[in-house]
Amino acid sequence: MPIGPRIAVIGAGSLRAAGPVLATLFGLPLDPGCRLSLYDEHAELLDLFDRLARAFAGVAGTPISILATSDIEDAMEDADSVVLCMEPQREAPDAPAAAGLPSLAPIFEAVNAMLAKLSDPLVFNLVIPVADSGKLLNASAFHIDWPPPLPAETAFTSSHKALRWVRADVPAFEPLQEYKETPLSRAILDARPAPENRYDPTAAKRSG
Numbered sequence: 001m002p003i004g005p006r007i008a009v010i011g012a013g014s015l016r017a018a019g020p021v022l023a024t025l026f027g028l029p030l031d032p033g034c035r036l037s038l039y040d041e042h043a044e045l046l047d048l049f050d051r052l053a054r055a056f057a058g059v060a061g062t063p064i065s066i067l068a069t070s071d072i073e074d075a076m077e078d079a080d081s082v083v084l085c086m087e088p089q090r091e092a093p094d095a096p097a098a099a100g101l102p103s104l105a106p107i108f109e110a111v112n113a114m115l116a117k118l119s120d121p122l123v124f125n126l127v128i129p130v131a132d133s134g135k136l137l138n139a140s141a142f143h144i145d146w147p148p149p150l151p152a153e154t155a156f157t158s159s160h161k162a163l164r165w166v167r168a169d170v171p172a173f174e175p176l177q178e179y180k181e182t183p184l185s186r187a188i189l190d191a192r193p194a195p196e197n198r199y200d201p202t203a204a205k206r207s208g
Contacts, residue, residue, distance in 0.1 A: 003122075003188055004031030008079040010072065010111060011086030012038035013045030015158040016150040017126055019165075021085055022049065023179035026056040028188060035065045039075035046070065048159065051166045059172045072107070076114040083184070084111065084137070085126040097149060098132045108136040115139045124187060142187040 007025065012018050025036070036053060040046040050068035057064050069075050076082060086107055088100030104127065115121065115138070123141035127133035130143035150158060164170045179185075 003028060003081055004034035006035045006037070006077075006079045007081045007083070008037045008039065008076045009083045009085065010039045010075065010107070011084060011127070012049050012068070013040030013042040014085045014087050015045070015155050016087060017085035017147050018045075018049040019052065019158070019162050019175060020147045020179050020182065021083055021126070021184060022053050022056055023175040024182045024184045025083075026053075026060045026062060027176050027180040028185060030062055030064060032063060033065070034062075035067065037067045037069065037075040037077075037079070039069055039072050041070060043070065045159070048162055048166070052162050052172075055166050055168070055172045056176060059176060072110045073114060076111070076118070079114075079118055079121055081122045081124070081188075082111075082115070082118075083124045083126065084133075084141075088127075097128050101127075101132055101136065104133070105136060108133075112138040122188075124184060126184070144183045144187055146183040 003025075007030075009018070009021060009025075012022075014021075038046060038050055038053060040049075046068050050066065053066050056062075057066065067074070086104050088097055089103040115123065123137070123139050125134055125137055125141045125143045126146060128145050128149060130145050134141065134143050161170075165172045165175065
């Protein structure tokens with residue numbers, strides 16, 4: 001079944017998740033004329049993964065409209081499916097992801113406000129660890145601890161790999177094949193939202 005027609009990826013500049021998420025999406029049957037909205041606060045990384053999404057769309061032959069924006073309301077307007085993959089800010093590179101989750105509380109508040117305006121969207125929470133981030137999300141969602149954490153020393157490698165796909169130094173069809181079957185694709189095609197993690201308005205304070 002095609003997904004769409006309006007998909008929003010919140011945290012589309014994530015070096016950990018953006019590449020695998022985009023490759024997964026373009027490996028799926030997308031609704032004809034689908035609109036893919038990419039949101040991130042980091043302009044340079046947003047631009048990189050916007051270009052990567054367009055490269056994947058070209059390889060996949062997918063007729064799709066792509067919007068890259070730093071306005072979360074624009075990104076989530078009328079969305080049918082929302083993928084959350086924001087990265088928490090950590091005081092130290094080797095600090096656990098959960099330690100930085102309070103830094104995402106304002107973004108989750110904005111996401112929750114927008115989700116309340118949408119008509120029963122599918123929500124995929126990839127903000128790790130989902131056992132903690134799920135408590136910041138006031139919506140039923142698929143909670144997926146994927147992709148795995150990215151070691152700090154490989155961050156440059158990840159961005160360089162994305163740039164090589166954009167420039168066609170390396171064939172962009174390779175990641176589409178690599179990520180054809182992922183936990184996200186299985187959730188989109190087969191699963192149902194899981195109720196394990198419920199919204200807890202005190203979670204951000206306790207995570208700190």
